[in-house]
Amino acid sequence: MDQIVKDFKVSCTNCTLDAICLPRGLSQQEVENLSIEVKNNILVQKGEYIYRQGDEVNMIVAIKSGSAKLVSNDDQGNEHILSVLLPGELIGFESLFQNKYNCSAVALESLSFCVLSMDKFEALCARVPGLARELLKHSSEAIYESQGQIIASKSSAEEKVAKFLISLSDRLRKRGYSSVQFNIMLSRQEIGDHLGLTFETVSRTLKQFQKDGFLNVQRKLIEIKDLQGLRSIYTV
Amino acid sequence: MDQIVKDFKVSCTNCTLDAICLPRGLSQQEVENLSIEVKNNILVQKGEYIYRQGDEVNMIVAIKSGSAKLVSNDDQGNEHILSVLLPGELIGFESLFQNKYNCSAVALESLSFCVLSMDKFEALCARVPGLARELLKHSSEAIYESQGQIIASKSSAEEKVAKFLISLSDRLRKRGYSSVQFNIMLSRQEIGDHLGLTFETVSRTLKQFQKDGFLNVQRKLIEIKDLQGLRSIYTV
DNA sequence: CGTATTATTGACTCCATTCAAAGATAGTGG
DNA sequence: CCACTATCTTTGAATGGAGTCAATAATACG
Known part of the structure; x- marks a missing residue:
């Protein structure tokens, strides 16, 4: 029994979030190639950081289970919660244009997440041709969400x-x-x-x-x- | 004289915005390959549309000269100006995750822009390895700008x-x-x-x-x- | 020159904030 | 298990900043 549980490796190829998370839009072969490079199921407790504002940008993160908040702390001591993150959502590319994360990701409860390391990114793009396209789509979706928030900020x-x-x-x-x-x-x-x-x-x-x-x-x-x-x- | 002017083709390889626009971060060879696919210097007058909310997403646009606004019109007749666009800035990837533009780009004055057609994108990525990476960075920067606006929306x-x-x-x-x-x-x-x-x-x-x-x-x-x-x- | 659009300015109103106090809940240790 | 504390939430009253309504002024444009 223990053996069976042990052998069951959590991976993108058997993940139930495949229609939401990074595998969305990729072929089965592509997901398999992606899966090799993704580190799955890292656990953190409530209040713990997935990454911190100011840390070096080295990974894109997918929420696997639980929820998190993406926060930016300004110098006046205010906490701005930029988004609430649910399973299947990707974070990290809000900071890709620079080398430090410009906000922190914090677990709101016991949480697990998966990681795509950035140093493998360019090489991986060659083996997974659709990866760049899909990442751009996810990034685009994040812009769209932000724009919705800007519009909502003007309402009562x-x-x-x-x-x-x-x-x-x-x-x-x-x-x-x-x-x-x-x-x-x-x-x-x-x-x-x-x-x-x-x-x-x-x-x-x-x-x-x-x-x-x-x-x-x-x-x-x-x-x-x-x-x-x-x-x-x-x-x- | 006319001949000389005619022969001087506006192109990414000789553009003064190369440190801001899409060529940023690409090698000279990559810029040359990119340049072949980019349609340069399309002119519009004040008030004219570069693309419209609801149009099919088929291009990424770079402002070449002049300024524009990115607007979303809601059903209550309000115009939300999401951003003011200056030369070298890229638009279009706020909509890449779907097939219709979710906002309109409108010239604020006489304006010229350049176009990268999306149907050539995947093929171009092969010839310009850094393209996907740089587009992601630009997209990331757009998220960062939006987040700044969300934070600013809470101030006086x-x-x-x-x-x-x-x-x-x-x-x-x-x-x-x-x-x-x-x-x-x-x-x-x-x-x-x-x-x-x-x-x-x-x-x-x-x-x-x-x-x-x-x-x-x-x-x-x-x-x-x-x-x-x-x-x-x-x-x- | 006259008209339409855009900008300024004033007076009043209202919604969300601020300040303040009390109530509820979770967590801790005796 | 209960008492104690810290934290979070609710609720009330007063304030203030931006919105609304309205009238006038300045500019652009045909």
Whole structure:
């Protein structure tokens, strides 16, 4: 039994996130070649860093399980949460144009991740012709997400919180989790740091949504009772 | 004489933007191979589109001269100006992960641009090994810029306007233009659409900066009189 | 020159922040 | 197991900064 577990190597070729993560869009042969270079299933605990702002850029990371936050700390002591990361999402290429990471990736709970080392990148591109194209697509998707956040930053507190919850709900559904009941792994303060609101405003807005019958909120546990209603907050 | 002008083909190999644009980081041989596939110096007038939101994604564009805006129009009729584009800047990869452009690129003045067609991309990557790497870096830089905007969106009107002016000033300097006197090719409304402010607030803030002795403002003409002072608005 | 667009300026309003205090929860050690 | 503490969350009241509405001024353009 132990032997069987031991022999079962976690790898990109048998990963259930293949439709979301880096293998997406690659041929089976390409995934196999990629898989050889990817280091899988590295474990960290809540609060631990995957990489730190200022570290040398040496890898692209894929979240395998659990969730993380991508944060930038400014010199005034504010924490800006640039994104909340779910399984299958890639990070690291926000920093590829320079040699130091410009933000930190921090586990929000027990988490495992996979690593593609950058020093093998150029060589690997030769063996996996689609790799560069797919990485560009992932990078492009990250730009698109950022642009969505810029646009969202111009809306009201209610719209921000509603969009945040629905975006989370959608992304959880895509990964096979419940889209109507989930734990937000962020504190009110962190939600505020993500949306550009104070934690008091986040608390009040969630309370209001509960009063309106859109949600049940019990601290970190969110139950979406009226997805349509919630969506209507930011739709015309 | 006409013959000489005619023979002088605009190309990446003799472009003065080689330290900023796509050739950056490529070997001379690579630039030559790239240059064959790049269509140079396409002209458009103020207000004309380089590409439109919804168009099929078929090219990556480099601004050659003049300036442009990257805009996303939402269903409520608001125009979100995602970025102001200067010579040497690349656009198009914000949309690479899908087949339709998710925003429009519009000339703010008479403008010329160069095009790398996407259908030649994969083949070109073989002949220009560094191309994928450099495109990823440019894409990464776009993510970084977006993240900067997300962080800036949480600051006050004064900080937003000051950051915007200094960022513009810095980027103009890098391209050999004056960093202390320049024309903003955007109306007050457009500056507001970019920064998430109303045009009245933009007007008032510029006025205030003039009172404080940081700027001289004559409609679109900006003269920065105290760069340090202006910078101190958002520095501790 | 006249008209349309863009920019300025003022007065008022409102939403989110700030300040403050109390309540709930998780974690620790006796 | 309970008490104790630190942390997180809720809630209230007051403040302030940017938005809104409105009127005027300046500029561009045909």
